[in-house]
Amino acid sequence: MRRGPALALLAVLVWAPVAQAHVQQGQAAGFFTGLGHPVSGLDHVLAMIAVGLWGAQLGAPGIWLLPVTFPMVMALGGMVGLLGVPLPGVEIGIAASAILLGLAVTAALRPPLAAAVALVGLFGIFHGHAHGTELPAGQSALLYSMGFVMATGCLHGAGIALGLIHRWPWGQTLLRAAGGVVALAGVFFMWRAIA
Amino acid sequence: MSGPTTRLPHRLVLVIGGLALASCPSRAEAHLVTTGLGPLYDGLLHVALSPEDLVPVVALALLAGLRGVTHGRSALFVLPAAWLLGGVIGLAVHGGASPSWTALSFVLLGGLVAADARLSLGATTLLAALLGLGHGYLNGSAMARPGLGAEGLLGIAAAVFTLVALGTSFVVPLRAVWARVVVRVAGSWIAAIGLLLVGWAIRSRA
Numbered sequence: 001m002r003r004g005p006a007l008a009l010l011a012v013l014v015w016a017p018v019a020q021a022h023v024q025q026g027q028a029a030g031f032f033t034g035l036g037h038p039v040s041g042l043d044h045v046l047a048m049i050a051v052g053l054w055g056a057q058l059g060a061p062g063i064w065l066l067p068v069t070f071p072m073v074m075a076l077g078g079m080v081g082l083l084g085v086p087l088p089g090v091e092i093g094i095a096a097s098a099i100l101l102g103l104a105v106t107a108a109l110r111p112p113l114a115a116a117v118a119l120v121g122l123f124g125i126f127h128g129h130a131h132g133t134e135l136p137a138g139q140s141a142l143l144y145s146m147g148f149v150m151a152t153g154c155l156h157g158a159g160i161a162l163g164l165i166h167r168w169p170w171g172q173t174l175l176r177a178a179g180g181v182v183a184l185a186g187v188f189f190m191w192r193a194i195a
Numbered sequence: 196m197s198g199p200t201t202r203l204p205h206r207l208v209l210v211i212g213g214l215a216l217a218s219c220p221s222r223a224e225a226h227l228v229t230t231g232l233g234p235l236y237d238g239l240l241h242v243a244l245s246p247e248d249l250v251p252v253v254a255l256a257l258l259a260g261l262r263g264v265t266h267g268r269s270a271l272f273v274l275p276a277a278w279l280l281g282g283v284i285g286l287a288v289h290g291g292a293s294p295s296w297t298a299l300s301f302v303l304l305g306g307l308v309a310a311d312a313r314l315s316l317g318a319t320t321l322l323a324a325l326l327g328l329g330h331g332y333l334n335g336s337a338m339a340r341p342g343l344g345a346e347g348l349l350g351i352a353a354a355v356f357t358l359v360a361l362g363t364s365f366v367v368p369l370r371a372v373w374a375r376v377v378v379r380v381a382g383s384w385i386a387a388i389g390l391l392l393v394g395w396a397i398r399s400r401a
Contacts, residue, residue, distance in 0.1 A: 005364045064376040068309055068383040075387035082394030141395035142246055142297070142388070149387045153380065 030139030034147025037131060038155060043094050043189045044131055048152055050101035050182045051120055052159015053175060057108055057166050058116065065113065066120050067156040071149050073121040077128025078148075091193035093126030098186030105179025108172070127152075238350020241334070242358065247297045248330055252355055254304035254385045255326055256362025257378050259319055260369075261311055266319045267363035273320050274359055275352040277327025278334070282348035285335020295396045296329050301389025308382025311375070327355070 038044050048070075055066040080087065087093075100119065103109070111119075131148070162178070165171030242248050252274070259270035304322070307314065314322070331348070338347050369375055 005361045008361055060372070064380065068380055071387040072306075072309065072383050072390065075390035078391045079394035082391070082398045084398075141399075142392060145388045145391035145395070146246060146250075149384050149391070153384050 030141070031143035031147040033139055034144035034149075035151045037148055038151040041131070042185065043098060044127055044152075045155060046182045046185050047094065047097045047101055047123065047127065048155035049159035049162070050098065050105060050179065052156040052161075053105045053163040053178060053182075054101060054109075054116070054120075054159075055156070056160045056163025057105060057175060058110060058113075062113055062116060063160060065117055067153065067160065069117050069121050070124045070156065071153055073124035074128035074152065075145075075149065077125035078131070078145075079128075080125070081129040087126065087129045090126050090130045092190065093123065094130060095186050095189035095193050097123035097126060098189055099183050100186075102179045102181070102183025102186055106176050106183060107179075108176060234344060234346035235350040238347035238352075239354045241347070241351055242354035248334070248351075249358070250385055250388070251297070251300040251304055251326055251330065252358045253362055254301070254308055254382065255323055256359045257308045257366055257382060258304060258312075258314070258322070259359070260363040260366025261308065261375065261378060262314060262319060264367055265316055266314075267359075267367050269316060269320045270323045271356065271359045271363060273323040274327045275356040277324040278331035278355050279327075279348055279352045281328035281331025281333075282335035282338070282351065283331075283345070284328075285332040285337075286339050286344065286348070287335075288332075289336060289339045295393070296333065298389050298392035298396050300326055300329065301392060302386050303389075305382045305385030305387070305389055309379050309386055310382075311379055 038048065051066050051070055055063040058066070077087070101123070104116075104119075163175060166175050242252065255270055255274060256267075259266040304326070307322075331351075334351055335348060338344065366378055369378065
């Protein structure tokens with residue numbers, strides 16, 4: 001019974017971008033630039049996936065609270081960047097996010113929820129400041145922002161989906177190993193940021 | 196069985212709504228689509244093809260849907276009516292608008308959806324009225340120039356009605372916690388987009 005409205009809504013949403021490409025020059029390009037931007041940097045990708053992995057490990061309500069928090073705080077960081085407010089050590093902050101989030105997954109860390117949210121939010125500011133403001137000239141800021149936020153959210157979703165293996169014993173081991181890989185990659189990013 | 200929720204006092208909603216109205220527009224941003232089938236169809240397609248209008252409508256539908264059938268019905272009728280009224284005012288006044296209005300509606304509605312805010316029926320209705328009046332005014336102002344007139348506005352209102360009906364009918368029956376969380380995540384995305392838009396709007400003025 002619910003499929004009808006859902007399919008109709010989906011059809012309307014899917015319909016829009018194709019027509020926009022004809023009606024408003026460069027609009028669709030803005031969306032796809034935004035969509036592609038978060039996945040173009042491994043540092044951003046690993047940190048986003050680690051947020052999802054950690055959320056899955058924490059279980060409810062962390063599994064949804066972290067991915068809800070991150071995009072909003074990340075956008076706040078992007079807004080701060082757009083306003084021209086400098087944020088020192090952005091690249092170091094991004095590398096630190098991969099290290100600490102990776103370690104949190106590896107150690108299956110379960111801090112108080114507020115602390116986990118604050119940590120993820122803090123890193124979100126660095127990611128938003130670094131990545132949210134790189135709109136190519138002539139493209140739509142709205143569609144760029146939509147693509148950017150959606151891609152980031154989908155990376156969280158991918159992390160959560162992967163993290164669901166947590167329910168099996170072998171999955172818990174694999175998940176912790178994945179956290180270790182993220183942390184190691186973070187160390188590499190940190191070395192690159194400092195060097 | 197839903198997750199933690201936030202109760203916003205009426206007064207706060209009124210203050211936020213008042214601020215939203217106060218941040219008034221100075222430049223028209225709406226883009227009108229020409230279908231070749233006449234102003235009514237141009238209006239119908241406008242909402243579907245304009246994310247600056249489409250996303251806040253979807254956000255309001257999600258918000259009303261999360262609160263249940265009564266809120267959904269209220270939004271269903273108040274939003275298109277207010278949109279039409281705002282459009283008529285825009286047509287008459289030939290004013291303009293600033294991107295800050297769009298950004299504000301994204302942040303406010305997306306934030307309320309993300310928080311699963313337990314608004315009263317009056318607050319939901321007020322939000323629907325403000326959203327409709329604001330965006331309708333922008334559409335009307337933009338439509339005054341090419342002379343699309345009332346027919347175009349009717350098309351827009353019909354599209355808004357359809358979208359709210361689809362959105363609320365999709366969300367109202369959701370009972371599973373994860374399904375409601377998905378809706379809230381969508382709200383957080385909308386709010387995040389709005390925050391970035393605030394930055395772009397301020398930067399473009401600088």
